[in-house]
Amino acid sequence: MRNVNLIAATVVGCCAASASATVWTFNDPMVGLQEVPPNASPATGVISGTYDDVTNLLTYSLNFTGLVAPTSAAHFHMAPPGVAGPVMIGPAGFPLGVTFGAYGNSHVLTATQETDFLAGLWYFNIHTQVFPGGEIRGQINPVPAPGVAAVLGLGGLLAARRRR
Numbered sequence: 001m002r003n004v005n006l007i008a009a010t011v012v013g014c015c016a017a018s019a020s021a022t023v024w025t026f027n028d029p030m031v032g033l034q035e036v037p038p039n040a041s042p043a044t045g046v047i048s049g050t051y052d053d054v055t056n057l058l059t060y061s062l063n064f065t066g067l068v069a070p071t072s073a074a075h076f077h078m079a080p081p082g083v084a085g086p087v088m089i090g091p092a093g094f095p096l097g098v099t100f101g102a103y104g105n106s107h108v109l110t111a112t113q114e115t116d117f118l119a120g121l122w123y124f125n126i127h128t129q130v131f132p133g134g135e136i137r138g139q140i141n142p143v144p145a146p147g148v149a150a151v152l153g154l155g156g157l158l159a160a161r162r163r164r
Contacts, residue, residue, distance in 0.1 A: 021054035023145045030138035036084040043067045047124050047138045061104035069130035070097045078116050081139050
């Protein structure tokens, strides 16, 4: 009887959780070899963050170092890996004139932007005076974070297994 109650509680928890947002996470490297055309810049960076598909809020931070020239711009673009694409968002307040730094911001995406973002068609790149088309680039690869339903389901399975 305990297993039946446990399974019922897990099912109810999963159904309740399905009405909530899916939070997508990403943590992607930024390097010159991802640029179009690829370059041999020694610079590196990491962009990481979350996307909430109910509020449409994209929140991110990035760190970069080793640029061969000072920053001149930075943008989110829309294109698959190996392809240059149009600017989707030009982050306000990105540090210009530096060769290393950190930055964070958030933006609300439109429905079309969300579709392309979740399909892995967005990248972030940093432009410099030596590489005006972009010195380093990071393709964004969002993945759904483990949700409440997954945690409840796993907890229910573990509890049922323990009682055997």
